[in-house]
Amino acid sequence: MIPLSSPEVVDTPAEVDEARQGVLDGLAAELGDAVVGTHLVAGHDVWARVTREAWVEAGFVVRDRLGFKAFEFLSAIDWLPSPYGKYEDSPTDPRPEPSTEIVTGYAGGDTRFQVFARAHSLTQRLGVTLKVDLPDDDLVLPTWLPVYAGVNWHEREVREMFGIGFTGHPHLVNLYLPGEFEGHPLRKTFPLLARHVKPWPGIVDVEPMPGEAAAPDDAAAETSTETDGEAGA
Amino acid sequence: MTAITDREKLAYANAQAADGRVNLEFETDEGMTLNMGPQHPATHGTLRIVVKLDGEQVVSCEPVMGYMHRGYEKLLEVRTYPQVNTLINRIDWLGSFANEVPFILATERLMGIEAPPRAQWIRTIMFELSRISNISLFVGDMALHIGAMTAAFYAFRDREFVLNQIESVSGGRFHPNYDRIGGLKDDLPKGWGADTKAAMARIRDFCDEMETLVEGNEIFQARARGVGVIPADVALQYGLTGANLRASGVDWDLRRDEPVGLAWNEVDWNVITHPDGDSFARFWVRVQEIREATRIVDQLIDGLPAGPVMAKVPRIIKVPEGEAWVATENPLGEMGFYVISKGDLGPFRVKIRTASFNNISIVPWVCRGVYVPDVVTILASLYFILGDIDR
Numbered sequence: 001m002i003p004l005s006s007p008e009v010v011d012t013p014a015e016v017d018e019a020r021q022g023v024l025d026g027l028a029a030e031l032g033d034a035v036v037g038t039h040l041v042a043g044h045d046v047w048a049r050v051t052r053e054a055w056v057e058a059g060f061v062v063r064d065r066l067g068f069k070a071f072e073f074l075s076a077i078d079w080l081p082s083p084y085g086k087y088e089d090s091p092t093d094p095r096p097e098p099s100t101e102i103v104t105g106y107a108g109g110d111t112r113f114q115v116f117a118r119a120h121s122l123t124q125r126l127g128v129t130l131k132v133d134l135p136d137d138d139l140v141l142p143t144w145l146p147v148y149a150g151v152n153w154h155e156r157e158v159r160e161m162f163g164i165g166f167t168g169h170p171h172l173v174n175l176y177l178p179g180e181f182e183g184h185p186l187r188k189t190f191p192l193l194a195r196h197v198k199p200w201p202g203i204v205d206v207e208p209m210p211g212e213a214a215a216p217d218d219a220a221a222e223t224s225t226e227t228d229g230e231a232g233a
Numbered sequence: 234m235t236a237i238t239d240r241e242k243l244a245y246a247n248a249q250a251a252d253g254r255v256n257l258e259f260e261t262d263e264g265m266t267l268n269m270g271p272q273h274p275a276t277h278g279t280l281r282i283v284v285k286l287d288g289e290q291v292v293s294c295e296p297v298m299g300y301m302h303r304g305y306e307k308l309l310e311v312r313t314y315p316q317v318n319t320l321i322n323r324i325d326w327l328g329s330f331a332n333e334v335p336f337i338l339a340t341e342r343l344m345g346i347e348a349p350p351r352a353q354w355i356r357t358i359m360f361e362l363s364r365i366s367n368i369s370l371f372v373g374d375m376a377l378h379i380g381a382m383t384a385a386f387y388a389f390r391d392r393e394f395v396l397n398q399i400e401s402v403s404g405g406r407f408h409p410n411y412d413r414i415g416g417l418k419d420d421l422p423k424g425w426g427a428d429t430k431a432a433m434a435r436i437r438d439f440c441d442e443m444e445t446l447v448e449g450n451e452i453f454q455a456r457a458r459g460v461g462v463i464p465a466d467v468a469l470q471y472g473l474t475g476a477n478l479r480a481s482g483v484d485w486d487l488r489r490d491e492p493v494g495l496a497w498n499e500v501d502w503n504v505i506t507h508p509d510g511d512s513f514a515r516f517w518v519r520v521q522e523i524r525e526a527t528r529i530v531d532q533l534i535d536g537l538p539a540g541p542v543m544a545k546v547p548r549i550i551k552v553p554e555g556e557a558w559v560a561t562e563n564p565l566g567e568m569g570f571y572v573i574s575k576g577d578l579g580p581f582r583v584k585i586r587t588a589s590f591n592n593i594s595i596v597p598w599v600c601r602g603v604y605v606p607d608v609v610t611i612l613a614s615l616y617f618i619l620g621d622i623d624r
Contacts, residue, residue, distance in 0.1 A: 069469045122490075185307055192307055
């Protein structure tokens with residue numbers, strides 16, 4: 001019989017991930033203090049956060065010394081919790097006071113906006129995600145164009161979607177949005193108007209499963225989580 | 234003779250653009266600007282290409298996107314995890330099932346669950362079926378762009394056999410919406426394996442047909458060979474993936490190198506590469522890839538393990554805090570989802586890395602100095618789906 005999978009099965013590879021640790025060691029050796037945060041999930045992925053001054057150099061180190069020849073993507077994250085509430089908030093009740101606490105993810109961070117980029121190594125068969133903090137009053141980063149030529153459109157997209165500038169980019173015009181568009185849509189402060197005009201109906205009419213009494217959602221979630229462990233084998 | 238005002242010229246040009254033809258937009262001192270699209274047939278979808286010409290030669294070529302930008306990254310922030318599936322089906326609409334897989338895998342990684350083996354195998358089969366239906370259309374489509382109409386009809390005809398198989402499993406021809414966090418919606422119907430193998434045999438015949446009909450054709454070779462050559466290091470710089478990268482001689486396929494739990498490494502197949510890096514190589518690699526995909530499907534159906542198709546997951550899916558990146562080798566190239574969770578019902582941010590976006594970003598580089606008809610050949614051979622660029 002083929003066993004059902006369970007959380008225990010997946011969480012076991014906690015052994016040392018030498019290849020990915022090697023990437024972090026290489027970055028630390030080349031950049032020194034400029035690496036301000038790292039994170040490693042053994043067997044899956046590796047993250048490193050560098051200072052803004054070292055952003056371009058970090059790109060060259062990753063490409064040339066560590067062998068990450070293939071460029072994947074560059075984008076940004078706005079860590080501010082959405083002032084318009086979460087999905088699970090009821091559309092009819094008064095909205096809870098939005099949180100303004102900024103909690104960043106892997107490899108840490110001190111600012112609301114972070115730019116992150118990813119490159120891949122064909123020989124080592126692994127990728128690395130680089131992050132960089134940007135202070136709110138100075139959302140500018142030197143362009144990565146000398147590192148990976150393919151970053152061109154990605155930086156244009158970040159510029160229009162997040163309002164982050166890239167010095168040295170030759171053609172930083174809108175990629176998707178019309179030229180006169182105001183605002184930066186992927187910022188959390190930019191409202192998704194469709195949701196404000198009409199509340200999402202899915203949240204209102206939650207149907208009970210057949211043969212099940214209409215129970216509060218949280219209670220249903222609790223009970224089904226508890227049965228998980230037993231179903232492991 | 235009455236002088237024609239600029240305004241009239243522009244009105245005429247716009248009317249022509251609406252007609253969907255390559256047409257003259259305006260003339261400048263340095264040369265001529267051609268405006269292809271947004272509804273030109275060679276741009277399938279609404280991609281607009283502005284080409285500056287010196288005589289017949291292209292001075293610069295700039296794709297203009299955004300005519301189909303749907304803002305998925307923003308929309309996903311107000312969806313729950315199961316709801317995301319429906320939207321991302323529509324990114325690359327010719328290989329829809331393949332879009333679902335990387336997102337589901339990223340979510341499963343964050344939740345620390347894994348689908349049972351049978352589900353992983355069926356996912357792999359469906360993934361390859363989407364690849365076949367997607368790429369077989371490319372084969373007809375590229376021939377059509379070069380002027381051979383017949384191949385397109387054959388492609389539409391034979392793709393239907395694959396779509397029927399996808400439909401009988403999931404109920405959807407184009408948008409299966411079949412993958413679930415922790416497994417699959419349903420098991421396969423009875424007798425499906427035999428039918429699918431018959432369809433695979435037809436697809437192999439289709440490949441033979443295309444090889445004699447298109448690849449062997451002198452005109453096709455003259456139009457495609459040596460046109461739009463992309464060297465391997467440039468391809469990597471621009472983040473090209475998939476068949477475009479392998480046609481430049483780079484032996485890299487995520488199916489073999491990072492199968493992320495799916496069943497590709499359980500069966501025998503080959504990664505196809507071609508050293509030339511021109512449009513013909515890209516066509517050739519894709520035709521061979523259909524063949525390999527049919528082999529994968531046949532073997533997977535034979536070895537399909539028994540068991541459940543769904544792991545135990547809570548009814549209401551809350552994903553623990555964390556970040557995960559999962560990429561798979563989709564029909565158009567590498568597609569990846571970078572999912573950031575804050576422990577809520579829906580993702581905090583999703584970055585969608587699509588293959589076509591990077592693949593098309595090389596167009597300004599590769600089209601410099603080519604002749605006008607070659608622009609169409611190059612665009613067709615790079616193969617993009619507009620929804621996959623604009624998201």
